[in-house]
Amino acid sequence: MKLQRKNRLRALSLGAVAVTGALTLTACGSDDMGGSTTGDSTASANSKIDCGDAKGQLLADGSSAQKNAIDAWVKQYTASCKSVQINYKGGGSGAGITAFTQGQVAFAGSDSALKPEEVAASKEVCKGGQGIDLPMVGGPIAVGYNVPGVDSLVLDAKTLALIFDSKITNWNDKAIKALNPDAELPDLKIQPYHRSDESGTTDNFTKYLIAAAPDQWKYEGGKAWQAKGGQSAQGSSGVAQGVKSTEGAISYMELSYAKDGMTTVDIKTGAPDPVKATVENATKAISEAQVVGTGKDLALKLNYTPTAEGAYPLTLVTYEIVCDKGNKADTLPATKSFLTYIASEDGQGLLADAGYAPMPEEIITKVRSTISGLS
The missing domain is CATH 3.40.190.10 (Periplasmic binding protein-like II)
Incomplete structure (x- = not known):
């Protein structure tokens, strides 16, 4: 090791x-x-x-x-x-x-x-x-948000599942408060954005929700978004722009799109401390991946529920086909x-x-x- x-x-x-x-x-x-x-x-x-x-x-x-x-x-x-x-x-x-x-x-x-x-x-x-x-290419799927006055935010898989399934609809919801007792959460409508196109980022994001919050996320998953409600945008750049321009917005995107002042969520896992979306923390999780492809195919199986300290659970690997x-x-x-x-x-x-x-x-x-x- x-x-x-x-x-x-x-x-x-x-x-x-x-x-x-x-x-x-x-x-x-x-x-x-x-x-x-x-x-x-x-x-x-x-x-x-x-x-x-x-x-x-x-x-x-x-x-x-x-x-x-x-x-x-x-x-x-x-x-x-x-x-x-x-x-x-x-x-x-x-x-x-x-x-x-x-x-x-x-x-x-x-x-x-x-x-x-x-x-x-x-x-x-x-x-x-x-x-x-x-x-x-590896990396974290960052969850970017736009909530004025909230510079730090912790969410877990269950809460994310309920937010993106339109079951939690306001930023001062008690479930979010419980994870962020010191934050000044506003009475503001949550505006979740998802991809409008078929996306591997959507596939990996929903695989994480299925693995880590199976009781809250009942959808099959895949490249096409399945939950009801929310707003949609084309590509990673589209959902990133939606978050930047909309108060109350939240979405998932590759970390390199969560720039220019966008704040990202720290994810609560089975580890003692919430984990930040960083390259280093994603590498810790990807290192646990297993090659499941056969022959010359090198498809990987990722671990979406790591418990190691600092291992960021929301990761993706991009394949060149x-x-x-x-x-x-x-x-x-x-x-x-x-x-x-x-x-x-x-x-x-x-x-x-x-x-x-x-x-x-x-x-x-x-x-x-x-x-x-x-x-």
Whole structure:
């Protein structure tokens, strides 16, 4: 365990680069075409990125939770591999998987692993192979809120379930008061926001509620929101904007979207103290994940009810979904080169500064080996 801990800390620190600016990337056919570069594909003298034979345009879609990470990676990668243009549209996990199984993108990002029927559909695109899940980005699902005068807030799974099921409707409710005896909770209507699109973030958030508050959350879960009431918005950026602009609002989003003064909830778990939504605390929980995929698939089973001190229970892992065999010849070199970079120590080293958690060393080592064998 000490060695694993050392490796995780090393992954957090190695190659950390301050991420400045944001590269806005959208899919082909939209107004903004990010990541476009020209020139040869030889890596610069100061870069460890191996461009190989990578060239041309790489289209991808999927998880909006990882888009800030993808933007940071693309900025570094295309600075070295100047013959590659990468366009990632963060249209949500559902949209990404659909685009992948229809053969529209080279790879997709999803905050949930492929379902059996999606694997079956992928075999039509991956000639002689199938789609596989490569865990690449981790992080906490922050619960952001906008309650004037309340700078610190503790909630547990049961209370969150009742809030997002519209059973607790006011911020001075006795259940919230019991968890926050020192807070000046206002007589203010709660405005819960959920995702309008099919989302792996929704899937992971509701898996947490199902696991930690089964008596309060009676829904099946999945990428589509099922509870009644509340307001909806498109993508992680949409729900984050809803919280920022609406007094009384609360929503779930990847931590990198909970910025610009937004306050996040501390989650009460089985540990003695409530746990903050931080990269480090998410890594503690993700380190308990188990690989449950078979063959080259590296799908993980997360622990949504950790009791270890400082382990944040509301986490997600974003997978890059790609064909293990049967990738298109014109995109395979760029796909392998880019995925190799983002799984490298340098690529994973960017994540902490961007608000994400690197994959534990024992998991990312398997990812690197799998990428090297893509064909």
